[in-house]
Amino acid sequence: MLEKRPAWATALTYVLLSLALIAVTAPFIWMVLGSVKTDAELRQVPPTWWPDAATLDNYTQLFARMNFAQYFVNSVIVATVVTVGNLLFCSMLGYALAMLNFRFKNLVLALVLGTLMIPGVVTFIPLYVLVVNLGMADTLPGLFVPFLAAPFGVFLMRQFVQGLPADLIDAGRVDGAGELAIFGRIILPLLGPAMATLGILTFLGSWNNFLWPLVVAQNEHSYTLPVALALYTTGQNQTNYGLMLAGACVVVLPLLIVFLLFQRRFIEGIATTGIK
Amino acid sequence: MAESTLARPPVAAEGGGSRKPRVARIAPRPGESRAAWILASPFLLLFAVFTVWPVFQSLFMSFTDTRRRDLRTPFAVDFVAFENYARALSDPTFLKAAGNTAYFVVVGVPLTLAVALAAAVLLDRGITRLRAFFRLGFYTPVITSIVAVAVVWRFLLQPDSGLVNTVLGWFGITGPNWLGDPNWAMPSLIAMAVWRNFGTGMIIFLAGLQGVPYMLHEAAAIDGATGWQRFWHITFPLLRPTLLFVSVTTAIGYLQFFEEPFVMTEGGPLDSTLSLAFYTYRQFSFGNFGLASAVSYLIFVVIAAVTVLQFRLLRENT
Numbered sequence: 001m002l003e004k005r006p007a008w009a010t011a012l013t014y015v016l017l018s019l020a021l022i023a024v025t026a027p028f029i030w031m032v033l034g035s036v037k038t039d040a041e042l043r044q045v046p047p048t049w050w051p052d053a054a055t056l057d058n059y060t061q062l063f064a065r066m067n068f069a070q071y072f073v074n075s076v077i078v079a080t081v082v083t084v085g086n087l088l089f090c091s092m093l094g095y096a097l098a099m100l101n102f103r104f105k106n107l108v109l110a111l112v113l114g115t116l117m118i119p120g121v122v123t124f125i126p127l128y129v130l131v132v133n134l135g136m137a138d139t140l141p142g143l144f145v146p147f148l149a150a151p152f153g154v155f156l157m158r159q160f161v162q163g164l165p166a167d168l169i170d171a172g173r174v175d176g177a178g179e180l181a182i183f184g185r186i187i188l189p190l191l192g193p194a195m196a197t198l199g200i201l202t203f204l205g206s207w208n209n210f211l212w213p214l215v216v217a218q219n220e221h222s223y224t225l226p227v228a229l230a231l232y233t234t235g236q237n238q239t240n241y242g243l244m245l246a247g248a249c250v251v252v253l254p255l256l257i258v259f260l261l262f263q264r265r266f267i268e269g270i271a272t273t274g275i276k
Numbered sequence: 277m278a279e280s281t282l283a284r285p286p287v288a289a290e291g292g293g294s295r296k297p298r299v300a301r302i303a304p305r306p307g308e309s310r311a312a313w314i315l316a317s318p319f320l321l322l323f324a325v326f327t328v329w330p331v332f333q334s335l336f337m338s339f340t341d342t343r344r345r346d347l348r349t350p351f352a353v354d355f356v357a358f359e360n361y362a363r364a365l366s367d368p369t370f371l372k373a374a375g376n377t378a379y380f381v382v383v384g385v386p387l388t389l390a391v392a393l394a395a396a397v398l399l400d401r402g403i404t405r406l407r408a409f410f411r412l413g414f415y416t417p418v419i420t421s422i423v424a425v426a427v428v429w430r431f432l433l434q435p436d437s438g439l440v441n442t443v444l445g446w447f448g449i450t451g452p453n454w455l456g457d458p459n460w461a462m463p464s465l466i467a468m469a470v471w472r473n474f475g476t477g478m479i480i481f482l483a484g485l486q487g488v489p490y491m492l493h494e495a496a497a498i499d500g501a502t503g504w505q506r507f508w509h510i511t512f513p514l515l516r517p518t519l520l521f522v523s524v525t526t527a528i529g530y531l532q533f534f535e536e537p538f539v540m541t542e543g544g545p546l547d548s549t550l551s552l553a554f555y556t557y558r559q560f561s562f563g564n565f566g567l568a569s570a571v572s573y574l575i576f577v578v579i580a581a582v583t584v585l586q587f588r589l590l591r592e593n594t
Contacts (some may be wrong), residue, residue, distance in 0.1 A: 013402035020395070021413045024471065028416070030439060031428045045436045046445075089322065092315040102312035108320065115327055117583070121532050121553045122576045125560055125569050127326065129350050149322035180312030208421040210535050226423040227413035230539050233427050235482070244433070248424040253287055259419045263412055 028252070035246040043243040058246035066243075067220055068250060071228040078144045078213075078224060085148030086202045087195055094157025095187055099169055100179070109158075115150045120211060128215050138218045147206065153198050160189065160194035192203070193265075200266050207255055214237040224250045305519050307544070320432065323428045339571040344563030347367065354565075360570035370571065372547050376462065380551065381530045381582075391470055393475030395577040397507070399478075400485045411482070415475035428541035429468045430455065433540075455535055455541050460547040465536045465549055473529070477522040484518035520590040531579050 034042060036054040062068040063275070097109055116163070118176045127146055128137075136142035172182040213224045221233070259266060333350070338360055340353040364370045394473055399407055417425065432439045433454040441451035455465040488511050496506050502533040537543050543550035543558075552575050559568035 010403065011530060012407075013398055016342070017398060017403065017410050021410060024393040024412055027425065027428050027432060027471075028441070030432065034428075034431065042431070043437060046442050047336040047437045047439055089319040092320040096312040100308050100315075102316075105312075108316065111328070115323075115331070117528060117579070118327070118331060119528065119532050119576060119579060120350075121534075121556060122334055122572045123327065123330035125352075125565055125572065126337060128560075129333070129347060129565070130326075130330065131283060132347055133350075145322075146326040147328070151321045151323070154319065177364075179307045180314065183311070183315060194431040204419055207422075210421075210423055211553075215557075215560070224422050229421075229427060230423045230535075233430075234542060240350040241431070244322065244427050248427045251421045251424040255419055255421075256416070260412075260415070263415075267411065267415060 031245055031248055035249045037242055039242045045258060058242040062246055071223050071225045075207055075224045077140055079203050081144045082147045082206040083199050083202045086150055086153045087199055089149045090153025091157045091191055093159050094154050095183055098158045098161035105274050112151045116155060124215055125213060131216060137216060138222050139221060142216045143213055156198050157194055164190060164275050196265055280400040303319050315360045334569050335573060337566055338573050339448035340566050342565040360567045364571050369547060373550045373552050376550055377552045379462055380466060380533055381527055384469050384530050385527050387478060388474050389523055392474040395478045396485060400482060406445055414478055417472045418475040421541055424470060426536055426550060430540050431590060433464055456545055457547045461545060461549045463543050468536060478521050480518055488514045507548050516590055524586050527582050528579055
């Protein structure tokens, strides 16, 4: 047996971790509290922690006078379509690569996995030229179409399908099911856990994506939330502090709530796939 | 997920592709190949158009004088060989951006790894209760939009009304004008990056620590090794593959940092936080597509080189 750790060491660890936890979460708490403060209070020296007189004015203004409702809807549409696309296309290809034999299979596998690490900053300029020439600049399809099929999902799905028993497929074949029916009726229903992990990661990535929507969305009607927030808080546009913090809350809080609801599955997904 | 063993991170595991997929079958079916292509084609079509094509187009553009006015006719441009690369490398602003990016990566990556590892070890060995609670709290910043947290941090770091300097004031320290001082702006961005990103590494390290056999620690303790010695001589070497994985993915992300300076400092003061990705974006907005492509390819090459280098460094001495 290892020697027992002295009680003071354990207590010290708890104190240390608690202080760290306060430091890590304080910016969020301050953001939420700040979003219901008035502009004047936010400019006060020294700053206040609890709001003097809480008000929802900032939110009312974001949604009633600025177009945040529109940006919110845009973000939801883009993230949802990208997620559904990846779930469908990646599971199809992932299954084919894991369980079926076809010519050029290894080439396809090498090509897809080889591009896993290509950074977005390398492709955004030609992608912009392409999207403009396809007539999709400044439209929602321009925001989601280029991201419907990402290599990471193929990697994840192939990995998961390889863990399923191959007997399932043989059983389907013996029963006379066609190859596509085997995928649709037998495999798809078993992909739940992998779908959940990929779905959450993809939705999150798309919701927080910034560079591409910044490049493609030129007018307010196609802004996503991060683009709107960034453009309203930099340069000459930074007017009202309360509005900025309320805007940050609108970007962060919906995902934060979803995350807290599904956190267990989510964190396990991160641990097993290793990528955020 | 039987396949995803944690001691063996996915990138390393997939690199060779030597493992044969499990295809114990009765007999190959005539419909199999057709079905495979039907399943593969939607992905491959999108992938060819929106991933493979742009990678080559980007390389092509970097050797041409493509500008915004050529947008509709991207092939009616002049070939200029390495002129864009030469122009970038002789631009003092580019060199400044390259230096800033190196600063961000060289300081930021080890710091992120150290905080992540410390948090993971404390959670794994130091406590028995509330583990999931702390883990959740530390992980939360990772899921948030960098743009949104950058807006919040800009407030926290304000010289007079900011929370950070107020707290420092309690201890009699007068904090600097963090984002307005060329010497403090970059450390501020690094601090925020560590705060936002260490949660990912922590989760992966926690998973990696499960793979360190308790027996080894017991045996070493019987031989009289202290806790500190056991960490450096047992835990650390066994975590090496995990460490490699986290360090590669963190470095790849940090080499492309963009949102932080865009929102917090707009690259200033005096270009002290201008990153390579931000420089690329600026050249792109000026309409210099050829030059911007050349810089983006340079970033790509550096990312590849840094990845290889880290594999070398961390693979040795095992």
